[in-house]
Amino acid sequence: MSLPPPDAMNPADSDEGTPVSVKIRERVRAARKRFHANDNIADFIEPGELERLLDEVTEKMQGVLDSLVIDTAHDHNTTATARRVAKMYLTEVFKGRYVKGPTVTEFPNAEHLNELMIVGPITVRSACSHHFCPVIGKVWIGVLPNERTNVIGLSKYARLAEWIMGRPQIQEEAIIQLADLIQDKTSPDGLAIVMEATHYCMAWRGVKDMDSKMINSVMRGVFLKDPNLRREFLSLIPR
Ligand SMILES: [Zn+2]
Numbered sequence: 576m577s578l579p580p581p582d583a584m585n586p587a588d589s590d591e592g593t594p595v596s597v598k599i600r601e602r603v604r605a606a607r608k609r610f611h612a613n614d615n616i617a618d619f620i621e622p623g624e625l626e627r628l629l630d631e632v633t634e635k636m637q638g639v640l641d642s643l644v645i646d647t648a649h650d651h652n653t654t655a656t657a658r659r660v661a662k663m664y665l666t667e668v669f670k671g672r673y674v675k676g677p678t679v680t681e682f683p684n685a686e687h688l689n690e691l692m693i694v695g696p697i698t699v700r701s702a703c704s705h706h707f708c709p710v711i712g713k714v715w716i717g718v719l720p721n722e723r724t725n726v727i728g729l730s731k732y733a734r735l736a737e738w739i740m741g742r743p744q745i746q747e748e749a750i751i752q753l754a755d756l757i758q759d760k761t762s763p764d765g766l767a768i769v770m771e772a773t774h775y776c777m778a779w780r781g782v783k784d785m786d787s788k789m790i791n792s793v794m795r796g797v798f799l800k801d802p803n804l805r806r807e808f809l810s811l812i813p814r
Contacts, residue, residue: 595627612704612743613752617675625665625673632661668702671741677734679760681725689764691804692718693811694732701740701749703776710744712772712788716757717808719765719797727761735760746772746789754793765797767808 590598602619603610610616620628637657640647647653665673695715703710716732718724739753750770758766769792778785798805 594631595624596631599624599628612672613739613745613748615672615676615738615742617673620673628673629661629665632665633658636660667741668700669742671738674738676738676756677731679727679731679735681727681760684720684722684724684726687722688720688724688726689722690719691807691811692720693808694718694729695769695812697733697736699736699740699749699770699772701742701744701772703774704743704745706776706780707743708774708776708779710740710746710772710774712770714750714753714768714770715812717765717767717798718757718761718763719804720761721764724763725761732757746770746774746791750791750793754795758795763796765799765801765804766793766795767798767805768793769809769812 599616599619600610603616606619608614608616608619634657637647640653640657645653647656693715694717696713697716699710699712699714701710702708714736720726735756736753739749739756750768754766754768757763757768769790771788771790773788777783777787794805798808
C-alpha cells in the first residue's frame with residue numbers, strides 16, 4: 576500500500592504561508608462575485624480569518640510607515656500606529672465590507688399605513704474610495720408604503736445606512752446601494768433618499784474648500800411619477 580503525498584493528505588498544510596487575503600480573494604473569484612471597495616465580502620470570510628486579516632494589514636501598514644521614513648521603533652507616537660490603523664479599517668470605518676448586514680425584522684403593514692414617512696437626518700460616515708479621506712454627512716429617507724409593504728423599525732434605517740457607508744465609498748454609488756437595500760427589505764410604493772456630505776479630500780487637500788458639500792438624491796416609484804409628492808418630501812426636509 577502506498578501513501579498519498581503529504582500535501583494530499585492534509586490540504587490545510589499546503590496553503591500554509593498563503594496570505595489570508597489571497598484565500599478570500601480566490602473564493603470571491605470562484606463565486607464570480609465582485610470585490611470592489613464598496614462591496615461586502617462577508618460571505619467569503621471564514622471564522623477566525625478576520626483576526627488573521629488584521630495581522631496581515633498591520634504588517635502591510637507597517638511597510639507603508641517604513642516607506643514614509645517614519646522611525647516607528649523610536650517614535651513613541653507611531654509605535655503602534657500600524658496596528659491601530661489596521662484595526663480602524665477592518666473593525667470600524669470599513670467594517671461594512673467584512674461583516675454581514677444587520678438583521679432587520681420586517682413587520683407586515685398591519686395598520687395599512689399609506690402616508691409619506693420621512694426618517695432623518697441620519698448621520699453617515701464613510702471614506703472616499705479615491706483618497707480614503709473621510710466623508711461625513713446626513714441622509715434623509717422618504718418612504719411611501721402600501722398595504723403589502725413591510726415595515727421596519729425607525730432605528731433600522733440608521734443601521735442599514737451605517738452598513739452601506741462603512742466601506743470606502745463614492746457618494747453616487749452609496750446612495751444607490753442604500754436605496755436598493757431599503758427597497759429590497761420593504762418594497763414600498765415609493766422611496767426617496769437625499770444625501771448631503773462633506774468630502775474631506777476637498778477640505779484637507781486638493782482645492783482645500785472647507786464649505787463645499789455634495790448633495791445627491793435617488794427617487795423611485797411614485798416619487799418619480801408624482802411631482803407633488805416629490806415636492807412634499809423635499810419641503811419637509813429641514814436643510
Ligand atoms: Zn476623495
